[in-house]
Amino acid sequence: MNKKLIIIGASGHGKVCADIALEMNQWEEICFLDDNENIKESLGLSVIGKSSGFEQFVDEYDFFVGIGSNNTRKRIIEKLKRINASITTLVHPNAIIGRDVEIQNGTVIMAGVVINCSTSIGEGCIINTGATVDHDCDINEYVHISPGVNVAGTVNIGNNCWIGIGASIINNICICNDVIIGSGGVVVSNIVERGTYIGVPVKVVKNEGYTYCSSF
Template sequence: MPLVLLGAGGHAKVLFSLIKAAGRELLGVCDPGLAKAGASHWRGVPVLGGDDALKTLDPSTVGLVNGIGQLVGSGLRQRVYEEACADGFTFPVLIHPAAWVDDSVELGQGVQVMAGAIVQPDVRIGVNSVINTRASLDHDCVIAAHVHIAPGAVLCGGVVVAQGAFIGSGATLIQGVVICARSVVGAGTVVVREVPPDSIVKGLSVRPVPLTDS
């Protein structure tokens, strides 16, 4: 099934590269900013329009790629995914040819695995989650829906990351640790204990603080 990319920011650029490397057909991109600027093409592919352009597409003939990056405190990426699914669209799993994903791994709809990522046996990853460049997930990790594992993060075996959490670039999560829903692990952080819901942790995770106090 050919693809349509939603968004044209930095995350979308990485996905555009993945789509080309995987040999997938890209029909065009939908982006309100490009449409407003009157752009006809983006990186050589047609600009189909803004958000309204989806109404002109047949969900049975195209797959969507969620090119909206996950920003801390923003639910836009999840909202775009859920609204498109409600309209009957599907989001195929995308795995860069330079990633390594074990055959036993379970990947939900719309999961994106970027170049250099490693996903080891019996890992489960929920819908619309991103395993970014060179991230490493060891055996038996459970990643819920709408999670972002940023570039270079390392999750040791049996780590659990709940829905909507964000794991920053270069973070290390020791074996069996739990990151609760909507929490944020800062870049370079070493997590050694559970992080409560709606919290942010930086450095050694000795004292998580409420996300609103960050």
């Protein structure tokens, strides 16, 4: 672990990640990289360069990718891994994490989240404000669980999924890779084809699916 942290992405999501890093009180310096030249600072923390320039900081800084789009976050984390950068995990002090929970690098766990025992959360995930993920779940890589989502016990969520704000998933469900669950959706049976699903209970609305994840 280094004494300094760079957060890649200084807009809304990156700012919340920085706020969590400040609460964690583990780094002497926290700053951003961002491609938008109009953003010079955020939360009083400086933007010190463009995201493509991360390589020059690799010896001195830990990194976190604060970008909401699952695809973009994945692309940047993979570049960081290729140069052996130290990629950290951010866990808000007011999140409740049960025993036997594994959280992989590049994942953020936001305020008010509850993750119950024996659940695993993969690389580069976002477990957003106030979400709950119950026991024995397997949340794979680059998944975004939006604010206020409730995931019951023994649920498996595939890579690159986006679970929209306020959605619920009942217990013993498997969701395949590249699925979007719309806000407020309720998942009561397995989802085996990528696509966008909405409603109560959810039904597929778009089969091409995943491209929508980059829209925020």
